[in-house]
Amino acid sequence: RLIAMGAITELHWVNNYSGSALTITNLEPDPVFAATCPPGRSTFISEQWVPWCSRGPDFAAHHIVIILNGVTFFVWQDTDSDGNWVRLSTAGFTSSSIPPEFVPAEHFPGSALEGGDRNVEVSSGGALRLVNA
Template identity: 30%
Template structure:
């Protein structure tokens, strides 16, 4: 599909199993914000070296650029205010996966490190160079 076109597939073909994030561990060099742009009740500031429960917040589904503003998780450096990583879920031609990048939305987007397959609760680890999903 050409960039900017709306996906015309039925919603059931675009979305599959959801992926809830249970906790976030911060191995970044300072405090971070976990910001779920779809459901702000899961937002948390996480001090360096700590793990916090984020209440099983679902990884948002994002199908195209126009909805990305409210359909992703942002990991933000609390001191600098800059986004370190963007996380979303998408079922593309390569399959249904949680995606992550340091520079915003791309389609289908790189798979997040660790266990990118959807379904079942996950823990998120934030390192200085990547984010990793793992089963509890």
């Protein structure tokens, strides 16, 4: 099946207002990109493109892993029946509404529509969201 890809979403900063360190690893580039953002700090993560992934078999090399407070979050971009969004899951790859009995993966909270420059923001309570850079 052919999946339409849209605009690239690029991550620039992690702004960590929580009391815990956050690690972020982008598994798509070669070499893999990894950084840690200490609690109460901001860390520049260069221009990290959010990987595209529309099929479970491709997921292993096409996503970002964020670890915060012992919870692992998976991040990728996918076009599904609800549009083209940056997705966030704690269960790994979840998709696709094709066939219709499947539910699209959740949107990354915040500004998750395809394309543009974003920062990952962590609230003082540990909630993740994307904000426009």
